[in-house]
Each structure stands twice: as structure tokens, then as C-alpha cells.
Amino acid sequence: MDTLNLLFDGLGAAFTPENLMYAAIGVLIGTFVGVLPGIGPAMALALLLPITYGLEVTQSLIMFAGIYYGGMYGGSTTSILLNTPGESASVMTAIEGNKMAKKGRAAQALATAAIGSFVAGTIGTLLVAFFAPTIAEQAVKIGAPSFFAIMLLSLVLVSAVLGASRLRGFIGLFIGLTIGLVGLDLSTGQARLTGGITQLVDGVDIVVVAVGLFAIGESLWIAAHLRRNPVEVVPVGRPFMGREDWARSWKPWLRGTAIGFPFGALPAGGAETPTFLSYITEKKLAKNGDEFGHGAIEGVAGPEAANNASAAGMFVPLLALGIPVTATASILLAAMTTYGIVPGPTLMTDQPDLIWTLLASLLIGNALLLVINLPLAPLWAKLLQIPRPQLYAGILFFASLGAYAVDQNPFDIALLLVFGAVGFAVRRFGIPILPLILGVIIGPLMEVKMREALDISNGKISGLFNEGLAIGIYVIIVLAIVVPIVIDRVRGDRPLVADAQDGTNEKEEVSR
Numbered sequence: 001m002d003t004l005n006l007l008f009d010g011l012g013a014a015f016t017p018e019n020l021m022y023a024a025i026g027v028l029i030g031t032f033v034g035v036l037p038g039i040g041p042a043m044a045l046a047l048l049l050p051i052t053y054g055l056e057v058t059q060s061l062i063m064f065a066g067i068y069y070g071g072m073y074g075g076s077t078t079s080i081l082l083n084t085p086g087e088s089a090s091v092m093t094a095i096e097g098n099k100m101a102k103k104g105r106a107a108q109a110l111a112t113a114a115i116g117s118f119v120a121g122t123i124g125t126l127l128v129a130f131f132a133p134t135i136a137e138q139a140v141k142i143g144a145p146s147f148f149a150i151m152l153l154s155l156v157l158v159s160a161v162l163g164a165s166r167l168r169g170f171i172g173l174f175i176g177l178t179i180g181l182v183g184l185d186l187s188t189g190q191a192r193l194t195g196g197i198t199q200l201v202d203g204v205d206i207v208v209v210a211v212g213l214f215a216i217g218e219s220l221w222i223a224a225h226l227r228r229n230p231v232e233v234v235p236v237g238r239p240f241m242g243r244e245d246w247a248r249s250w251k252p253w254l255r256g257t258a259i260g261f262p263f264g265a266l267p268a269g270g271a272e273t274p275t276f277l278s279y280i281t282e283k284k285l286a287k288n289g290d291e292f293g294h295g296a297i298e299g300v301a302g303p304e305a306a307n308n309a310s311a312a313g314m315f316v317p318l319l320a321l322g323i324p325v326t327a328t329a330s331i332l333l334a335a336m337t338t339y340g341i342v343p344g345p346t347l348m349t350d351q352p353d354l355i356w357t358l359l360a361s362l363l364i365g366n367a368l369l370l371v372i373n374l375p376l377a378p379l380w381a382k383l384l385q386i387p388r389p390q391l392y393a394g395i396l397f398f399a400s401l402g403a404y405a406v407d408q409n410p411f412d413i414a415l416l417l418v419f420g421a422v423g424f425a426v427r428r429f430g431i432p433i434l435p436l437i438l439g440v441i442i443g444p445l446m447e448v449k450m451r452e453a454l455d456i457s458n459g460k461i462s463g464l465f466n467e468g469l470a471i472g473i474y475v476i477i478v479l480a481i482v483v484p485i486v487i488d489r490v491r492g493d494r495p496l497v498a499d500a501q502d503g504t505n506e507k508e509e510v511s512r
Contacts, residue, residue, distance in 0.1 A: 005130050010356030014062055014364055022059050023361060026066020027368045031376075033067075034074020045071060045331040046210035047399060057339045061358045064335055065365035068328070069121060073373055076113040077303055080106060090307065091394065092279040096299030103295050110377050111241045112249045112297055114370055120257040120305035121366040124312025127261055129359050132320045133348050134450045142345070142466040145464050147321075149473035151446045154323050155438060156477050161314060165430075172431045175422070176439020177202060180447075187451060199411045204335040209440050212416045213433055214401035217423015224424070249301040252282050256305025262312025263306075264326075278306035312362070319343050319355060322445065330437045396470040442504065 012334035014023075022404075033047060048067050052060040079090040089244035093113065100109040106261040153175055182193045183203030241249065259281065260274040282298040292299055317323045324330040336343060341351065348355055404413055426433060449463070458462025464470055 003130055003133065006352065006356045006368050007360060010360030011363070013058070013353065019059060019062050019361070020364065020368075022055070022063040023066040023365050023368055024372065026063040026068075027365060027372050028066075029072040030067035030070020031074050031077075031369075032070075034071035035077045044141055045212045045328060045335075047395070049210070049331065049335055050401075052335065057341070057354060058357050060335070060339065061231025061354070062361040062365070064332065066362040066368065067359065068332070069117075069362075069365045069369045071328075072121075072308060073114060073117060074370055076213070077110065077377070080113065080150040082110045090275075092275045092303035092465055093300055093307070094114045094448075095279070096296050099293070099295035100297065105297075107243055108245050108297060109300050109375070111374065112245065112301045114374055114377075115241075116249065116253045116256065116301045116305040118370040119253045119309040120260065120307075120309040121312050121369075122363060123257050123308040123316075124261050124358060125362045125366065127265075128312060128315045128319070128362075129356075131265070132316050142468050142469065144449045144456065145467045146469040146473065148446055148449040148453055148464060149321060149470040149477075150321065151449065152440050153473050153477050153480075154317070155435065155442060155446075156480055165272040165479075168429070168431045169435050172426060172433065173439045175426070175431075177443040178434040178439075179209065179436075180440045180443030186448065199409070203444075204414065204415065204440075206330075206337075206441060209413050210331055210334065210413050210437060211399050213423040213426075213437060215395055216416060216420025216432075217427060219387065219399075220424040221427045222392055222421055223239070226391050228429070245297055248297050252278070252298045252302035253277075253305045255281060255285075256302040256307075257309040259302075259305035260309030261313040264310035265316040274306040274310050275303040278302040295509055315359075315362075319347060320345065322347075324438060324441060328440050342487065344392070404502075 007132075013019075029051075031049060037095060045064070046069060050065055055063065075090045076093050076097070077385075079094035097109040097113065100106065178193070182200055184201055185192055191201055256274075256278045259278050263274040268343065279299055279302060282296075282302040283292045286292065286296065286298050288296070311328065314324070314326050314329045318329050318333060320343075324332075324333045335345065341347070341354065400413055404410070411479050423433065425431075426436065454460070454465045456464065465474070
């Protein structure tokens, strides 16, 4: 009952005309930016982060909640209408959604995506409200060694499961950790990796890093692969669903929510895995499984629900432990730290009014998303017809303006270009950006916990292993690294055994 009372108090604080206005503006702006090709919710948040700086903390968070859910909805729109996922988690939506659109059912695909997002986001936010305080209470008892181990586990898991190879994931992580080291050493006060540039003594602002990697890097990447052929956009009517569509969608919405939330609540590397599992589950359970691959509505409803449930679940480790497990969560953490809010075990007790207002604003933003965007779906579809050169020229302008607005320092524009080049390079070589951005944010936090643990143990390395929880987590880290390698080796050996039994030489097979 205490949780419900706190949530109702948060709703009371958030449910004012002024706050509703900011939430509605956030939803509109977030959808406007998120619906553009190649822009996911993380990039939308990074691009729009500076516009919230002139607001009060509560209003800023409420507006950010609207931007967050608007950006999430925008990613599904581009996936369905253009077959261009705004993020990797929207890939499964594009598989069936674009096929539905080409069959003249774009309206139904957009509707089931929006309603599924609303259902999953609402249930997920309520689960966060009930579970985050409990986790926070237990997290208070966790010492510095265990916190360091938990952060290390999240980085290892995220780096190991993303990208074309684990090696590239760890390369991205190494780059991010290196960027996080720039600035003054917390213990000695000496400058690190500044190259004698005084502007880097205070470190690199996460907003500049995020906008450079996402907005500038993506724009450069698109420009390098730009085609002048006009983009075909499927016409969209008023999104509606018939009785059969509702009957085929409501179970996938619930199953997708059940699959997605645990993945978001655990540091397991984003929504890619639960969306894939949801798609496979719906394909196996569907009575008309042959329709999959040709525009099955279950293939849109389930993955979209899993995606948004995972997005809601990521608030559990973010608020209770201060650990962002997705790129979007990293940008949210940057926004919260800008206002002096430090997520962690004591946040729920130190600033309860603010956090419960945030959770309430997520519910409000999720509802406004459905109310505002369903009627405006045809309008958002027209935005997709903006020529790519003009579109990304505008993105470059607003990205530069946003980075400069952080500290009104021209040097930040130069840094923005540098990180834009880094963003282009990591895309060119297939290095995932999520481990990189997480390394920038979590790296300094890990350093603080590591130094705290070593100080307690008088500098002995055993200080990192003197808690049972920490030891258990290190075992999980080793397994997370070793087990996939062993599985790959075993799978790689199976064809050789089969070839030997068939009397076939492997080299002959390869030559063929």
C-alpha cells in the first residue's frame, strides 16, 4: 500500500496543467525526431537533451519521459513504413511490419505497435514502481567491492552480446573507458589524457559525447552511403484495428511484456534478445505460422511489446543501482546527473518526491503517446518524405547548437566533430556504440568504487574480493566470457565429425 500511495502522490504532483503541457510537448518533439529515418530513441534523447536545461527538475524529467516514449514510437514508424529500423531492437518489427504495410495494412501495423507499446510500457512502469524500492533497500547493504563487480558484470554482458563479435564489443568498451579517464585524477589531482589542453581538465561532457556519437556519427554515415533516389513511403490512413486484429494481438502484447521486462531489469544488454525471443515465440504459437515472413500482425505486436517492456524495465537498475544498461538509459543518466540527481541505492529515500513524480510522468507520457500519436500517424508519415540531404543538414545544425548550449564553449564544437568522426569510424568497422557510451559513463563510477574498496583494504587487491556477492559475480563474469567461446568451439567441431562419418573431406567442402 505504501508503494501505491507514493505512486498516487507522484501522479498528483505530475498531473497539473503545466506538467501535462510539458509531457505533451515532449511526446510531440520526441516522435517528430524519432520518426525520422535512422534516428532511434537514444539519438533523439541525445539531440534534445539541451532543450530541457532551462526547466525545473520535475518539468524537465516529465518532458524527458515524453521525449523518451515519443522516440520509442518513432522507431517503430520508420521500421513499418520504410523498413528502416531506428535502432537494433526495432529490427524484428520491420520484418513483419513492412510486409503488412506493402499489403496495404500499414494502419493496422502502426496501431498494434502503438497499443502494444502502451500496454507494455504501462505494465512495465508499474512493475518498476513495485520492484525498484525493494531492490534499492537491498542495494544499500551492498559494499564497494560488490558494486564494482556488478558494474563490471554489466559492461562485460553488454560488450559480449552486442555486435558482430565479442572482440569488437570489448574494443568499443575499451574506447569508452579511455574517454572516461580524460580529466583530473580523483585521488592525485593530476591531469590524465588531456594532451596539455586545459579545456579537458574537467573531463568530457557526456552530452557532447552522446550527440557526437549518435547524431554526428549517424549523419556522416548516412552521407557516405547517401543515394539520391527518392524514398518510397507507404500511404497511411487512420490507424485502426478490426476485431480479428485485436483477437490476434492482445496475447502477444502480454507475452511480449512478460519476456521483455526481465531483460530490461537485468544488466543483459538491451532489448535485442527479448524482441527476437518474442518473435520466435509468436511464430511457434501462431495458428497461421505460414503468414510469418509475409506480414503477420503477431510479429509486430509481440516484439514491440517486448521492446517497450524492456525499455521500462531498464529503470530498475538505473534508479536502484545507478547502472544504465542501454544507450537510452545512459542518456537519461546524463540528464539526471546534470540536475544533481545521482541514481543509486539511496535515491529512493533521498529524493522520493522526485523519483515518484518521474515514475508517474512515465505513465502519463505513455498514455499521451497513444492519445496524440494515433490520430497524427499520417502526419508523421509525411515527415519521412523529407529529402535526406536537407534532413541530415538540419540534424547537424541542431546537434551543433545543442552541444554548444551545454557550456557555451566553442571548444565543445571541436570535440563534437571529433566524437562524430569516432561515431563514423565505429560504424565503419562494426563496433557497437552501446559498450562505448556505457564505458564513458560507468567507467568513472567504477573507478570511484574500486578506489573505495582498495582504500578500505589499505591498497590490497584482495579488497575487491572480500565479499561473497562480489566473488559470485566474478564467477558469472568468467562464465559469461568462457561459455560462449566453448559453445562456439563445440558447434564448430560438429561439422567436422559429420564429415568424417560421411567420408567427406572438409577441405573439399570448403572448395565447393
